[in-house]
Amino acid sequence: MRAEHDQVVLVDAGGFFPESETQRDAGPFLMKSMKELGTVAANVGDKELAFGYAFLRQSVRESGMPVVSANLYEKKTGKFAFAPYVIVPAGRTRVGVFGLMSGKVDLGPGRDSLRVVDPEIAATAMVAEMKKKGATAIVLLSQLGKVESEDLVTAVEGIDVLVTGRNVPMLQRGRVIKNTVVCYGGEQGWYVGRTSLALDAAGRSISGENDMIMLGPEVEAKPAVFEVVKAFEDALNDRLRRLEKERAAAAALTAETSDGEAVDHFVGAGVCGRCHKAEYQQWLTTPHACAWQTLVDQKKEATPECVRCHVVGYQKPGGFQTADDAARLGNVQCENCHGVGTQHEAYAERKAAVPEPVCRGCHDGTTSPVFQFALYRPHILHQVPANMPALPPNPAKAKMKGAGSH
Ligand code: HEC
Ligand code: HEC
Ligand code: HEC
Ligand code: HEC
Numbered sequence: 001m002r003a004e005h006d007q008v009v010l011v012d013a014g015g016f017f018p019e020s021e022t023q024r025d026a027g028p029f030l031m032k033s034m035k036e037l038g039t040v041a042a043n044v045g046d047k048e049l050a051f052g053y054a055f056l057r058q059s060v061r062e063s064g065m066p067v068v069s070a071n072l073y074e075k076k077t078g079k080f081a082f083a084p085y086v087i088v089p090a091g092r093t094r095v096g097v098f099g100l101m102s103g104k105v106d107l108g109p110g111r112d113s114l115r116v117v118d119p120e121i122a123a124t125a126m127v128a129e130m131k132k133k134g135a136t137a138i139v140l141l142s143q144l145g146k147v148e149s150e151d152l153v154t155a156v157e158g159i160d161v162l163v164t165g166r167n168v169p170m171l172q173r174g175r176v177i178k179n180t181v182v183c184y185g186g187e188q189g190w191y192v193g194r195t196s197l198a199l200d201a202a203g204r205s206i207s208g209e210n211d212m213i214m215l216g217p218e219v220e221a222k223p224a225v226f227e228v229v230k231a232f233e234d235a236l237n238d239r240l241r242r243l244e245k246e247r248a249a250a251a252a253l254t255a256e257t258s259d260g261e262a263v264d265h266f267v268g269a270g271v272c273g274r275c276h277k278a279e280y281q282q283w284l285t286t287p288h289a290c291a292w293q294t295l296v297d298q299k300k301e302a303t304p305e306c307v308r309c310h311v312v313g314y315q316k317p318g319g320f321q322t323a324d325d326a327a328r329l330g331n332v333q334c335e336n337c338h339g340v341g342t343q344h345e346a347y348a349e350r351k352a353a354v355p356e357p358v359c360r361g362c363h364d365g366t367t368s369p370v371f372q373f374a375l376y377r378p379h380i381l382h383q384v385p386a387n388m389p390a391l392p393p394n395p396a397k398a399k400m401k402g403a404g405s406h
Contacts, residue, residue, distance in 0.1 A: 001194060007091035013141045013165030013185060014043030014067075014099060017050060022243060022304065024051050029232050031063035033225065040088045043099030044069040044081075045143030045166060046106060053081065053110040068099040068141065071122035073115045081114055085126055087135045093203035096135030098126045100152075101143040102166070119144060120152055127158040136203040139163065146184070153180040160205040161195050174210025181208035188366070190215055190399050216398045233299065240302040241323065248321035265318020267341035268328040276334075279382040283334065286380055292330030298401065301326070309362040312336055332362070337380075370394050 002008050012034060017027040027048070034042060044067050048056050060067055060082070070084035085098035100123060103116040127138055139161040142149040149164045154177060162182045170186025174195065183193040192215060197208040213219075221229075269289075273280030283289055291310040292301070300306040301323055304315075312329040313319020318340070320329040335341050337354045356373040363371040370392045378385050 005196075007093065009088055009090050009095050009097070009139075010037060010039045011097055011139060011141055011163060012039055012042035013163045014045040014101070014143050015047050015165040016042070016189065017045075017047040019047070019050070020304065021051075022240060023236070024055075025236060026232075027051065027055075028059035028063055031059050031065040033228070035063050035065040036225065036228075039065065040095075041066050041068045041086045041097040041099070041141065043067065043101070043141035043143055043165065044072060045101050046108065049110045049114070050108045052108065053113055068097060069101060070098045070126045071100050071103075071117045071119050073117065075113055075115050084122075085130055087130060087133055091203075093136045093197075093199055093205075094134050095137045095139060096127075096130030096133070097139045097141065098123075098130065099141040099143070102145065102148065119148070120155055123152060123156045123159070127156065131158065137161070137197060137199070137205045141165070150177055150182065153177055153182065160197060161208065163193065163195075170212060172212055174212075176208070181210050183210045183212075185212065188399070214399070217401060237299065237302045240304070244302060244322040247315065248324070263317060264340050264342045266313045266316075266320075266329055266335050268312070268335075269331075269333040270328065271341065272334045279334070282382045282384065288332035288336075288380065291332045292326055309367065313340070318342075336362075367396055367400070368394060369396055 016030050018024060031042070042065060044056070048067070056067075059065075066086055067082050068085050069080070069082045072081040073079065074081050085096055087094055087096045089095075100119045101116060103118065105116075107114050107116070123140065130138060137160045138158055140149075140153070140159045140163070142152070142162060142164050143166045144152065144164075145166045146164060146168045149162055149168075153159050153162050157179075159180050162177075162180050164182060164184055168184050168186065170191055171184040174181055174183045174193070176182070181195050181197070183195050185191055185193050191212045193210055193212050195208060195210040197205040200206050269280060269283065295301040295303075295306055295310050298306075307320070308314040310330075310332065311320040311326070312331070312333045312335050315321065320326075337358055338347055359371070359373060359376065362368075363376070375389060375391060378388050379391065
């Protein structure tokens, strides 16, 4: 984009912090990377506050990545928690960027020290102030979700661009609502949006349009950035592996009842295969039998967010705990579909039926958006039907491979 256009301003709608405590270092790391890419402002949402106000402030300080929030205040001082907006020159225009978050969300550990004021009142005041300070184009970064964001730009005049975040759908082309170009980015950081504005002589926006570009494998990584990301992920994986070992020790203790009697546990496909040879041989031919290797190839075999659907009984007593269990409990196996092996006698009562919700536990809207039970089922049956219909292409696969995480 920078090669094609000389007036580029890069912003982030917020909501990029990781969800789990084990991944918290990814938050400041992403901020450093955004700074590196020349991002001029990122918005604050409840995700960014999930590890506390102090943690976010420290991340801002250490990364130098500016964040904006026009309706988040410190209770004690009555001051803005972060800068409400930034104004950046871009060629002959001056772009004012401000951020808003929802008042309806949980502020996490910050709930006692922070306060969110009405987004519409804040927006009206900010647009006026930024214009007074010379901004000729106004950009709102929103963590209000789709409906509330759209209502806001309908009610508040003067916002040229709205970048929406927080559970919004991905729309290949943005919409124009009244005079605002709206960009819908989807989730997971899989897309980058391009909003182009036509400007008048004074640098004010006259019209605009938006489209989304998928960051699939065909968008190559910059070698220098790739190195930094890899170093970070390797360190994170090392730490996750250590945590996994600690959890395993705890789980080993709970795998026995208080009388020292063994409780139900997963046995692994090797054991089932001793008696059900045909089913075992057929299973080996399905992608389920290499689901663990898929994660190893992606270097995600210690990332809890990935492992749970690619192994047997993740973190359950008697199930997969660490990579040491991979030989026996790695991959999607018999027991993912039929249930825990030590309850074998119950299988007969169920007449081997594997109902659709079992598949849906892993084939969900993110990983398998094109999943249809009737179409997928024949592909895993132990007697594969003749003339089996082909599966539709699954666009999520390229993203899981390319972007590394979802
Ligand atoms: C010691 C041999 C043996 C082992 C080990 C074994 N099974 Fe079985 N399984 C049987 C027998 C015998 C039956 C009942 C007769 C039949 O339907 O073949 C059965 C029945 C089943 C059925 C129900 C078939 C139906 O429709 O009634 C399923 C499903 C099944 N086993 C899966 C498994 C899985 C999964 C494992 C591993 C966790 C496993 N079995 C381990 C011998 C074994
Ligand atoms: C424990 C999670 C899990 C469950 C349960 C599960 N799957 Fe899967 N499935 C996966 C994973 C992971 C893959 C991808 C494996 C790989 O290629 O690494 C996959 C791949 C597949 C594929 C291959 C798709 C392709 O594009 O080639 C089919 C077909 C499939 N699953 C059908 C089913 C059906 C039908 C069910 C239910 C009866 C089911 N799966 C249950 C996790 C699961
Ligand atoms: C909710 C369960 C779930 C989680 C969590 C999950 N996966 Fe998957 N994954 C699947 C399923 C299901 C498929 C198969 C999709 C299909 O073909 O329908 C799959 C397929 C894949 C594929 C494509 C394999 C192929 O056939 O080419 C890759 C790569 C992959 N996953 C990596 C990951 C990574 C990396 C993570 C963590 C960031 C992850 N998965 C987390 C369920 C999951
Ligand atoms: C992706 C899910 C899935 C996996 C993995 C899976 N099965 Fe099945 N299995 C099924 C389905 C579906 C049926 C057919 C029953 C039904 O209508 O749901 C079935 C049926 C069976 C039956 C009944 C007889 C037959 O062949 O239809 C046995 C026995 C069986 N499976 C054993 C196994 C063993 C052993 C493994 C592991 C080596 C295994 N299954 C892995 C889904 C699975």
